[in-house]
Amino acid sequence: MPDSPLPAEHSHGSPLRRRPCDFCNKSTALLYCRADNAKLCLSCDREVHSTNQLFTKHTRSLLCDGCDSSPASIFCSTDAVVHCQNCDWETHNKSNSNSNSSSPATHDRRPLEGFTGCPSVTDLLSILGFEDLSKKGLLLCGSCEEGSDSYGSGDKFPDYLVWDTPSFVSLDDLIVSSGSEHNYQAMGVPPLPKNRNAAFGAYKDELVRQLRELAKSDPNVDGDEGIIKPINDEFQPIINMATTQNNRSSGFEHNKLEEQQVAYSSNEANTFQWCPDVCDAVGQDLYSDQLHNATETQCIVPVEKIDTVHHSITAENTQVFPNIFVGVREINSQERETALSRYKEKKKSRRYDKHIRYESRKVRAESRIRIRGRFAKMDRLDV
């Protein structure tokens, strides 16, 4: 783990606070793992989350530039910072913010999405929004270390800073970060930008530096071509893993794998999907929410299988796969109360009001001629 000098300041001149990695306590933490409740640098993140299949499913996000203790979910390209929902609310609802000459409420902000698995440097470049920075350039551009490259400490954020937003709301989004004092919802975040680029905040330089270190140490990097071969980021549904390894005794028989494949993010797995305790406590409400939003949470489980899944992964499997399931249970028992309260608070602050995606369509709809409330054909008006 390389020791990391702290970045002096971010592009807007405000000094960066020290936020050491919870794992090595040396490097600057750039990511936040909600399942582990930990701040990690890129190197430690890879180390921690490549240890077994379950850990690769933890959802990680950029660390909030505001509070340094929550996963960022909003990127403000105007201020070039990433914020958690609470910090975003605070920043962009202040009437007298001096972060920029423009009104904070009009800042160009976009939702951020976390990532799972054990992505290669190539994937990280894409995930973190450095798609334009070639891997070769990452390795060869020594001047980048002084921040003199286009991704260095310059003030300009070109148009590649447009984040590809998630097309769904994961269950993570139902959980409010615990480190803040309130649970305000982020307001006014423009949905669904088209460009497939990402965002990085105040710690951009440190991000580049750690990516470079990662690329140097990555054995899969082909230095000649700058091609970084993906390491094992293959997704292996845990259901299948458990059943294939334990098909002799689990009683969870299956011949149709497609019926039982489960895609889910780590938090869903840790907090909800695999923990009957929490589900029971939260009650049918949460459970039905999760099922109703199956497509949003990427949880694809036939309803009739849910019970089977739960029972097949309880006591028996924890004995067969102690490394996997004991870890899950520890997390659940420690964080159950927190998760519950977070969920309840989050639910209270849900926004049910209608959200207009395209103002132009609204304007047109309002101005259209109607017959009994329905849009009328233009040619009918001539009659």
Added chain:
DNA sequence: CTGTTCAGTTGTGGCATTCCGTTTT
């Protein structure tokens, strides 16, 4: 690789209808 074309899909608001829980008879 870039730009253009084109077919298919999406989203927009007001009214009517349906559904369902509550109150009244």
Added chain:
DNA sequence: AAAAACGGAATGCCACAACTGAACA
């Protein structure tokens, strides 16, 4: 206790510009 009346919420419908993505030059 049962039926009727009431009222609020949810849903569907409509046309078409805007959007999306594939195919092609």
